[in-house]
Amino acid sequence: MVSQHGILYAVHLITNQFGNLVAKVCECLLRNGALTLQAIVRRTELSPAKVRNCLLVLIQHNCVQAFILEESVSGEDAGEPGKALTLYIALFVNILHRVRFSKFMDVVSKELGGSCGELFRGLLEHGRLTVKQIVDRAGANAKESTNTVQEDLGKLVMAHYVECCPAPEPLVPPPDADTKKRAKSSKVMVEPLTLEQRVMAVAMPSVMRRFSFVPNADQVADDQQNVNQPPSKDVGEKRKLHDLESDTALEEEVECNWRANFEELLRRLRHKACVDTIKVRFDDAAATVLSAMLEASRAEEDKVKTANSVPLSLNTIYEEVVKNEKNHSMTFDHVRTCLEELSCPPTFVKTDDESYSIDFTKITEAAQSEEIESIVLKRFGETAYKIFRLLFRAGCLMETDKIADRIFVEKKETSKTLFKMWQDGYLLMEKLVVGGTATGPSYGGSSYLLWKVNKRLLRETVLDEMFHAALNLNLRLAHEIDQNKEVLNLPPDKREGPDKQKFDRLRNVRLLIHSSLMKLDEAIMLFHDF
Amino acid sequence: MSRFKLSSILKRKRPDSTSTSQGLTDQEQIVYKVIHEKENMGMWLRDIKRRSNLQDAIVNKSIISLQAKNMIKEVVNVKNKGKKHYMAVEFEPSTELTGGAFYDDGILNVEFINIMKKICLQKIKQLKVATLESVLQQIKTSGAIKADLKEHHFEEILGALVLDNEVMEVKSNGMGEFGAIPEGKVCYKAFGKQRVGAAAEPGIGAMASMPCGVCPRIRSCTPDGVVSPSTCVYFQKWLEF
Numbered sequence A: 001m002v003s004q005h006g007i008l009y010a011v012h013l014i015t016n017q018f019g020n021l022v023a024k025v026c027e028c029l030l031r032n033g034a035l036t037l038q039a040i041v042r043r044t045e046l047s048p049a050k051v052r053n054c055l056l057v058l059i060q061h062n063c064v065q066a067f068i069l070e071e072s073v074s075g076e077d078a079g080e081p082g083k084a085l086t087l088y089i090a091l092f093v094n095i096l097h098r099v100r101f102s103k104f105m106d107v108v109s110k111e112l113g114g115s116c117g118e119l120f121r122g123l124l125e126h127g128r129l130t131v132k133q134i135v136d137r138a139g140a141n142a143k144e145s146t147n148t149v150q151e152d153l154g155k156l157v158m159a160h161y162v163e164c165c166p167a168p169e170p171l172v173p174p175p176d177a178d179t180k181k182r183a184k185s186s187k188v189m190v191e192p193l194t195l196e197q198r199v200m201a202v203a204m205p206s207v208m209r210r211f212s213f214v215p216n217a218d219q220v221a222d223d224q225q226n227v228n229q230p231p232s233k234d235v236g237e238k239r240k241l242h243d244l245e246s247d248t249a250l251e252e253e254v255e256c257n258w259r260a261n262f263e264e265l266l267r268r269l270r271h272k273a274c275v276d277t278i279k280v281r282f283d284d285a286a287a288t289v290l291s292a293m294l295e296a297s298r299a300e301e302d303k304v305k306t307a308n309s310v311p312l313s314l315n316t317i318y319e320e321v322v323k324n325e326k327n328h329s330m331t332f333d334h335v336r337t338c339l340e341e342l343s344c345p346p347t348f349v350k351t352d353d354e355s356y357s358i359d360f361t362k363i364t365e366a367a368q369s370e371e372i373e374s375i376v377l378k379r380f381g382e383t384a385y386k387i388f389r390l391l392f393r394a395g396c397l398m399e400t401d402k403i404a405d406r407i408f409v410e411k412k413e414t415s416k417t418l419f420k421m422w423q424d425g426y427l428l429m430e431k432l433v434v435g436g437t438a439t440g441p442s443y444g445g446s447s448y449l450l451w452k453v454n455k456r457l458l459r460e461t462v463l464d465e466m467f468h469a470a471l472n473l474n475l476r477l478a479h480e481i482d483q484n485k486e487v488l489n490l491p492p493d494k495r496e497g498p499d500k501q502k503f504d505r506l507r508n509v510r511l512l513i514h515s516s517l518m519k520l521d522e523a524i525m526l527f528h529d530f
Numbered sequence B: 001m002s003r004f005k006l007s008s009i010l011k012r013k014r015p016d017s018t019s020t021s022q023g024l025t026d027q028e029q030i031v032y033k034v035i036h037e038k039e040n041m042g043m044w045l046r047d048i049k050r051r052s053n054l055q056d057a058i059v060n061k062s063i064i065s066l067q068a069k070n071m072i073k074e075v076v077n078v079k080n081k082g083k084k085h086y087m088a089v090e091f092e093p094s095t096e097l098t099g100g101a102f103y104d105d106g107i108l109n110v111e112f113i114n115i116m117k118k119i120c121l122q123k124i125k126q127l128k129v130a131t132l133e134s135v136l137q138q139i140k141t142s143g144a145i146k147a148d149l150k151e152h153h154f155e156e157i158l159g160a161l162v163l164d165n166e167v168m169e170v171k172s173n174g175m176g177e178f179g180a181i182p183e184g185k186v187c188y189k190a191f192g193k194q195r196v197g198a199a200a201e202p203g204i205g206a207m208a209s210m211p212c213g214v215c216p217r218i219r220s221c222t223p224d225g226v227v228s229p230s231t232c233v234y235f236q237k238w239l240e241f
Ligand code: SF4
Pocket: A472, B211, B212, B213, B215, B216, B217, B218, B221, B222, B227, B228, B229, B230, B232, B233, B234, B235
């Protein structure tokens, strides 16, 4: 469930980019979960046509997915059996991704070069495009440049940075009975999939189809001759033709829309965050070894939140390290020492039988607790910082006196700080009465206050505050721009004296807020996506 | 002695009786007994009143009298300085009451603790990878600390250094730099190059470097409320150029 400030922040982003109407529809979906068109119309009091248009915009930009629930088609309780109801669900995480476009662009351009980056920018700006639209956008009419564009698209698909779009209205089966059974019998807690995850699981094409792009200049040329016909008809025509030959061929040839694959991009950003964490905790050499491990196991990763990388041998890791010219000076022994260091508790790298695998969960948790610690230090002070580190590590309830003893701080100050942190939701408190009667400690018993950090709840609290902070930064920026409208509208040669000062200040304000937003988004990813 | 027994003594004897072998009144005897029972832990005045089942005024009078006869003394409990504690004179206050080696007259000796931390940190840096025993050994040979401290005192100091984020606590895996240390043994290491000088100050996180991230009023801040981003004084200050 998305937190309150998460929704407000997402709605703000949509308002900024697509206006109030689209944002209203989006907010309605974020607050109420999946809804039919009629339900949205009822709740937003907008006309069906307006709602439909807003939904189309949101779908085009991958912020909403349509689907049909199988229950609504065949359920015996359904009033009209056989009548399929299309539902719409907001994809919260894809809305957040909209502020990460520059980071995504950076990843792609660095790895695949400027022309791929340019093509990728088009996909981010337009949400989803057909090959023909991509070629048109690149202004590539000549067959030669058409080939280049298709080659670039091929590279992007091959690197999994671009994927074939999900099915427009997939049929979503009820939660798998098997999964339920497994969850019951298994000792390990299996979290049931959310509706959003279930929808996307059936909507996404098979891996084969998702990442298979065969450059075909002739096809684009043919398409260009048929510009006046709607694309769906094109597809239909092609289907009929191929129907006669083979069904499989039909599946492969249906023209699909292409879009950025946020999952892969997020994985790359997660890798970068892991390397940065290791660099700070250890040194450049350890970070180099981790980078090499990430690169060598990249192809095997299939989820964003993969807990562990596949095991790699020392030889494989070393080979990957020295692939980079910069690392030629690193010896085999040096790599081994780095791995030994990384495998000391808290065990960022697990060893087993001469093979090594990265524990992503541990690295992410370390980075998260560092972020929280720095908030605690700045917001509540040094005593709180020590208390927090103590309770976070202990993971259990601890009494006030014991805490004061362990951190070497007077009990009075310890108590005061504990209460402050508890009031702001950073600690849990429990009262323990020992030896008293039912009427309380005043009848012979003593009462103790016990404190604890609940890691899961705390992460949720901090994430919600991060969304709140991001929203506030955006609102303040809008306020600053609004306050300085006149100065902004002045031509450069008219900006003098106090006006120039105001203008320069605004420029600095913008820079500071933008860079803070970028940094904050990295922290949001750390808590929400990694 | 249970409350029942104490009250039954009272019932058997007249409350204002004055004749006892030690020259104590019955009430004073009861109060003394209650306090004495607690040995070197001492007893809080309120608990004395409750346990003896006597009227407050009588307990107060008895305590003054017992102090005058040099049979009990008032002691400070570091955990509850505001609460008056009494103890029979023959006992020395327990470390629980005094706070132990790190307290001076019931007050936390911060200066001493800081010196201890500094010395231990220095030794860990010298040793690169240290165990409690190796730090102790180093300190003993150098004669840096004269005070009579036990192993557990040093363990507490090292624990505090970890909480201060001055050193990290790791478990030996018996390889590389831990070669000489048995596997699984707790070790202490100073931070790598990047952290030297930056210790005790974690990297400034994203939230900590902007006003809302550390704002005490974030819970009452709303876009159009009394506290809002457009009227916020913290922002005003942060955006002063
Ligand atoms: S805008 Fe100001 S008052 Fe509101 S949370 Fe941020 S710093 Fe606090």
